[in-house]
Amino acid sequence: MTATRGLEGVVAAQSSICSIVDGVLCYGGINIDELAEHATFEEVVYLLWHGALPKRDQLETLQKQLGENAAVPAEVLEGIRNYPQGVHPMAALRTAVSSLALYDSEAQVMTTEANYRKSIRLMAQTPTLIAAFARMRKGLEPVAPKANYTIAQNFLYMLTGEEPTETAVKAFNVALILHADHEFNASTFAARVTVATLTDIYSGIVSAIGTLKGPLHGGANEAVAAMLTEIGSLDKVEGYVRQKLDNKDKIMGFGHRVYKDGDPRAKWLKQMSKELTAQIGRPELYEMSVKIDDMVTGEKGLKPNVDFYSASVYISLGLEIDLFTPIFAISRMSGWTAHIMEQYENNRLIRPRADYTGPVNQHYVPIDRR
Ligand SMILES: CC(=O)SCCNC(=O)CCNC(=O)[C@H](O)C(C)(C)COP(=O)(O)OP(=O)(O)OC[C@H]1O[C@@H](n2cnc3c(N)ncnc32)[C@H](O)[C@@H]1OP(=O)(O)O
Ligand SMILES: O=C([O-])CC(=O)C(=O)O
Numbered sequence: 001m002t003a004t005r006g007l008e009g010v011v012a013a014q015s016s017i018c019s020i021v022d023g024v025l026c027y028g029g030i031n032i033d034e035l036a037e038h039a040t041f042e043e044v045v046y047l048l049w050h051g052a053l054p055k056r057d058q059l060e061t062l063q064k065q066l067g068e069n070a071a072v073p074a075e076v077l078e079g080i081r082n083y084p085q086g087v088h089p090m091a092a093l094r095t096a097v098s099s100l101a102l103y104d105s106e107a108q109v110m111t112t113e114a115n116y117r118k119s120i121r122l123m124a125q126t127p128t129l130i131a132a133f134a135r136m137r138k139g140l141e142p143v144a145p146k147a148n149y150t151i152a153q154n155f156l157y158m159l160t161g162e163e164p165t166e167t168a169v170k171a172f173n174v175a176l177i178l179h180a181d182h183e184f185n186a187s188t189f190a191a192r193v194t195v196a197t198l199t200d201i202y203s204g205i206v207s208a209i210g211t212l213k214g215p216l217h218g219g220a221n222e223a224v225a226a227m228l229t230e231i232g233s234l235d236k237v238e239g240y241v242r243q244k245l246d247n248k249d250k251i252m253g254f255g256h257r258v259y260k261d262g263d264p265r266a267k268w269l270k271q272m273s274k275e276l277t278a279q280i281g282r283p284e285l286y287e288m289s290v291k292i293d294d295m296v297t298g299e300k301g302l303k304p305n306v307d308f309y310s311a312s313v314y315i316s317l318g319l320e321i322d323l324f325t326p327i328f329a330i331s332r333m334s335g336w337t338a339h340i341m342e343q344y345e346n347n348r349l350i351r352p353r354a355d356y357t358g359p360v361n362q363h364y365v366p367i368d369r370r
Contacts, residue, residue, distance in 0.1 A: 018335065019183065028047045028052060030047070041150065041151055042059060044177050045123060048180060048335055049119065065120050065124075067149065070127070070147065083095070089325070091213075093129060093209055093326050097205055100122070101202035101203075115201055123334060123337060127151055127158065128154075130329075135159070152176055159319075174272065175269070179265075180332065181332070182335065186217050187217060192340065192350065196343055204336070212325065212332060220252045222311075222322060224253040225314070228285060231288060233284065241295045242295075253305060253307045254300070254305065255302045266306060270289075272313045276312075282316065
């Protein structure tokens with residue numbers, strides 16, 4: 001038995017949700033470029049869950065279901081209020097989503113219909129949990145979701161209690177679409193491994209959140225923002241990147257297991273970064289990002305991934321840096337739930353083998369003779 005490090009190139013199962021072929025990313029066979037240009041995030045959620053774009057009445061039904069399910073149980077909010085000061089929002093989200101299960105009477109019901117209803121609740125309630133946490137850690141009361149708002153609009157509204165601008169909602173909607181799914185990325189795979197034991201959907205999502213949190217995966221967007229903050233100004237980029245490259249340190253937001261020739265989502269975020277940083281009067285954030293990009297791409301041949309330019313986009317939208325990965329989770333909740341439902345529909349336990357490299361022919365030695 002020979003192991004494939006990091007399962008690189010291993011095809012783990014069939015899936016009809018999302019494809020990456022020759023560097024082209026599609027959801028349900030539709031290029032994400034078309035979706036980013038024309039779709040709403042809710043249309044994409046429907047597409048991932050059903051395999052086709054919704055007709056008008058189907059979209060209206062989904063929007064109504066999401067709106068009606070956006071409020072979270074008071075007990076869960078009280079729990080969030082009592083989380084210790086200083087906890088990371090991804091740790092808070094992991095715990096809050098787990099506690100949602102405790103108050104969901106259908107948590108253990110394993111029918112297709114119940115899992116679909118739970119997917120709606122998870123999708124609708126995740127933005128509410130994150131916004132509530134973001135406010136309560138500052139001693140502010142949570143803002144209740146509005147049932148007639150889209151997910152992008154509602155999240156931005158619940159963070160501040162103020163109506164978000166049309167530009168912010170539009171940009172956030174595109175960011176949500178771009179992050180929605182990515183076939184067997186680490187967090188989605190973790191979710192599928194978890195539910196393949198036929199445990200409940202909440203357990204699968206908790207695994208996924210814990211996996212997305214890591215800086216080699218979703219946590220990279222927060223790390224990119226920290227890097228931009230640490231560098232501070234355009235004139236310091238060269239020295240900073242030079243030292244990182246010389247030390248062979250990882251530069252966050254670059255490289256990808258699947259895309260060796262560039263991440264098709266990055267161009268959208270790059271353009272949004274250019275426009276939004278200019279609009280808020282901080283074009284230097286974009287210029288710094290481009291300079292980092294030019295150096296890393298030029299010298300290492302590593303291209304920016306989805307996390308790189310999303311950092312300056314989210315900074316421009318006035319979002320707090322440690323909320324960047326939870327925001328990724330809002331979007332990816334659509335993909336995670338789609339994959340979990342697909343896994344349940346054609347399930348087989350996921351259980352690979354290990355290539356054992358430890359000692360052999362050992363014997364038990366009593367403790368006083370070791
Ligand atoms: C939403 C997402 O999850 S997108 C990914 C987000 N993660 C990041 O941005 C973190 C930084 N990037 C990385 O750590 C990696 O590129 C990963 C984890 C994304 C992919 O990892 P792998 O597929 O295992 O790496 P890969 O085989 O492409 O690496 C090849 C070489 O490039 C180097 N490399 C890869 N990424 C980077 C980077 N960001 N900075 C510097 N060097 C890098 C590796 O150290 C390795 O060098 P070596 O051969 O001298 O040891
Ligand atoms: O696919 C991956 O390995 C990581 C990624 O880009 C994503 O999850 O969006």
